[in-house]
Amino acid sequence: MKSIAIGVHLRSEDIEPLAAATPAGALFVSAVPVPEDQSLSDRDLLVRISGVRAALLERATFIAIRYGFAFRSAAEAEAKCAQYAAKWKKLLEEHRHRVELTLRVAAAGSARPQRRDFQSGAEFLRALHSSARSARVDDAFRAAVEELIAPLCVKSHWAPRDEKSIELCGLIERSRLPNLSRAGQALKARCPHVPFLLSAPWPLEVFTDADHE
């Protein structure tokens, strides 16, 4: 058997019996045991893991582990967490009652550089980088987001995704999710001209990374 990791949690009771809780130092890794020969790309498995992940998040906030990490012993799971264990514990304690949100927005940007216009790899990569980071969201939409969504967040920041989209990442108190839902509807009514996708709640991921940098 192997265990497919889902997240890192403060307490085992936040995990069991929804998933298996594997001790990893002062933390616990949630995981779903599967046969050794189980393919990770199996659709039913993906749906099952997704369901467990959502149920775990209903219980308590955790730090997400990207799908694909499988371990076969507690030592292996602990090794995965060892480098960041102290930091993760502090983050989990600090953000126990918070979740992440994401607001993906279509943006205007410059055209993607054409490969045929470049001879140097460095110039090509710099042009790709410049193009991908030039996405700009509609001013009125951005102002509406800053007015309706951002104030609900404990922390938030805009992050460029590619040349055609940009994303607002936010950390929000769970208790404010109903307010977020209302704010999303208000945003939809106010800015029908800018395609967006607002989703929440999500486990800690973006803000965990940001705090590591």
Added chain:
Amino acid sequence: MLITNDDERLRESLTLTESAIPDRISADPEIVENGLARLVLAIVELVRRLLEKQALRRMDGGNLSEEEIESLGSALMKLEDKMTELKGVFGLSDDDLNLSLGPIKTLD
């Protein structure tokens, strides 16, 4: 909670990979090669774009040396050259290789 003002596009995107992966691949020997090539190249294109995104994230970090930037950029150029060549061989366009990744978005 999922809120969008572009329901139609979201609904379309929820039909995973439909545009690139046919329900069946014709057994006609003249067609089967093209169908399989489309499928394989769509996946190769996905990997190429992931590599590009990773390179851009490393650029964001600002700690790549000039040599590393040149090396990464050259690798991306060669990948793009190879994809252009293979698309030409099998008569495929960029749209043919655009996997829909559900609510995440399409590849472009």
